[in-house]
Amino acid sequence: MSEATYNEQAMADYLLGCLPGAEAERYDELSVADDEFVAALSACERDLVDAYVQGELAGRALEQFRLHYLVSPLRRDKVAFAKALQACAERGAADVRSKDATDGALRQGWFAALSTFLAPRPALQWGLAAGVLILLVAGGWFMIDNLRLRQQMSQAQIRRDELQQREQALQQQLEAEHAANSRAEQELAQVRAERERLDQELKQQNGQERTTQPPSLPGQTSIASFILTPGLRGVGQIQILSIPPGSRRVALQLNLEPNDYQAYRMALIDQSNHQTLWQSGRLSAHSGDSGKAVSVNFSSGLLKPQTYVIQVSGVSANGKIEVMSDYPFKVVK
Numbered sequence: 001m002s003e004a005t006y007n008e009q010a011m012a013d014y015l016l017g018c019l020p021g022a023e024a025e026r027y028d029e030l031s032v033a034d035d036e037f038v039a040a041l042s043a044c045e046r047d048l049v050d051a052y053v054q055g056e057l058a059g060r061a062l063e064q065f066r067l068h069y070l071v072s073p074l075r076r077d078k079v080a081f082a083k084a085l086q087a088c089a090e091r092g093a094a095d096v097r098s099k100d101a102t103d104g105a106l107r108q109g110w111f112a113a114l115s116t117f118l119a120p121r122p123a124l125q126w127g128l129a130a131g132v133l134i135l136l137v138a139g140g141w142f143m144i145d146n147l148r149l150r151q152q153m154s155q156a157q158i159r160r161d162e163l164q165q166r167e168q169a170l171q172q173q174l175e176a177e178h179a180a181n182s183r184a185e186q187e188l189a190q191v192r193a194e195r196e197r198l199d200q201e202l203k204q205q206n207g208q209e210r211t212t213q214p215p216s217l218p219g220q221t222s223i224a225s226f227i228l229t230p231g232l233r234g235v236g237q238i239q240i241l242s243i244p245p246g247s248r249r250v251a252l253q254l255n256l257e258p259n260d261y262q263a264y265r266m267a268l269i270d271q272s273n274h275q276t277l278w279q280s281g282r283l284s285a286h287s288g289d290s291g292k293a294v295s296v297n298f299s300s301g302l303l304k305p306q307t308y309v310i311q312v313s314g315v316s317a318n319g320k321i322e323v324m325s326d327y328p329f330k331v332v333k
Contacts, residue, residue, distance in 0.1 A: 006037060006040045006041075008044055010023075010027075011040065011041050011044040012044055012048055012061075014027045014041075014113045015041075015044065015045055015048055015069060016048075016061065016064035016065060016068055016069060017064060017067075017068035017069075018064060027041075031152075032152060032155075032156070034108065035318065040282050042141075042145065042148075045078075047071075048065070049078055049079055049082045050082060050278070052079065053079065053082045053083050053086050054086070074078050074144075074147060074148070076150065077144075078144055078145075081140045081144070085133070085136055085137055088133065088136065089133055092133070103269070106137070123271070160194075160263050222246070222247060222248050222249065223247065223248070223249045223250070223251050223297070224241075224243045224244055224247040224249070224250050224251070224300065225250075225251040225252075225253070226239075226241050226252055226253070226329075227248070227252075227253045227254075227255065227289075228252055228253070228254045228310065228327040228329060229254075229255045229290075230255060230256070230257050230325060230327075238307065238329060239328075239329045239330070240329070240330050240332060241303075241329050241331050241332070242333070243300055243331060243332070244333050245267050245305065245333070247300045247324060248295050248299065248300055248301075249295040249298070249299060249300055250297060250298060250299075250300045250302075250303060251295065251296070252296055252297070252310065253288065253293050253294070253295045254266070254293060254294050254295075254296075254297070254310060254312060254327055255288045255289065255290055255291065255292075255293045256285060256288075256291065256292040256293060256294060256312070257324070257325060258291060258292075258325075259292070259314055259324060261285075261314030261315060261316065261319070261324070262284070262285060262315070262327050263282050263283065263312045263314075263315040264282075264283045264284075264294050264312060264313065264314055264315060264324075265279065265280055265281070265282065265283065265284060265312075265315060265321060266279070266280040266283065266294065266296050266310055266311065266312055266313070267280070267311045267313075268298065268302060268308060268310060269278045269308065269309045269310075269311055270306075270307075270308060271306070271307040271308055271309055271328065272306060272307070277302050277308075278298050278302055280296050282315065283296070294312070296310075304331065305331055305332055305333050306326070306330070306331060307328060307329070307330045307331075308329055308330075308331065309326045309327065309328045309329075310326070310327040310328075310329070311325075311326050311327075312326070312327065314326045
């Protein structure tokens with residue numbers, strides 16, 4: 001992008017602090033990243049300083065120059081340098097005019113021709129003054145540009161240091177999180193190991209409990225088995241279950257009425273207080289003497305000499321549980 005594509009008025013407003021915030025930020029980025037913009041901005045700044053030194057600024061531009069531009073010490077140095085160059089140029093012009101007047105007086109005598117021949121020519125004097133002025137201006141602006149570049153390098157170094165500090169802080173944060181995750185993994189492994197150890201102990205204890213149970217005496221029945229049928233549910237038709245002494249389990253086979261259920265649940269209910277003493281899980285039917293049948297068994301300790309009910313519920317395909325029938329019985333011991 002060439003310098004001509006930049007808006008000189010916008011650059012002047014930027015130097016005077018008159019641009020809106022978003023536009024000023026864009027110019028800040030260009031002043032660091034775009035060399036062509038930096039060259040165009042430097043030329044605009046030189047014109048702005050020369051206009052101020054020569055008294056060409058007025059109104060709002062002059063006020064902004066004093067309130068905004070001259071706040072920076074570096075910019076005040078640029079203005080002071082421009083004033084010094086102007087004073088030097090004015091002194092050179094005054095010396096040339098004085099020399100011209102002296103040369104005019106010498107021409108009045110009879111040595112006018114010789115004086116004219118020996119005196120320095122005005123064109124040469126102006127050329128020398130212009131050359132010196134150009135050298136001074138070039139040297140001054142080189143010095144200012146060097147100062148500006150150093151300032152930009154200093155700002156870039158500060159920004160780089162800030163980014164490096166941020167990088168170190170993030171690295172430390174990641175390391176701390178990694179250490180915390182490692183501790184959590186170690187603790188999880190310890191908890192799992194302790195749980196497995198307790199599981200093994202419980203299995204061993206259960207095995208020992210089974211082996212320490214007293215064996216059945218000869219003639220003792222450890223499981224008492226009975227069959228309940230739907231035809232024995234009426235009043236006065238309660239089936240009597242005589243549980244032999246020493247029986248630890250009671251096994252029941254319930255012959256089912258015809259139905260379309262694929263699974264069943266059973267509950268043992270105390271008839272005296274309607275309290276549920278035991279419930280089965282999901283059961284499947286098998287073939288019985290007169291159709292489908294379901295078998296269950298539970299501890300004989302749940303039963304006392306009184307009346308109970310086995311309530312059978314069917315489980316439909318959608319998981320809904322529906323009560324099918326009750327199987328009352330009376331226990332005697």
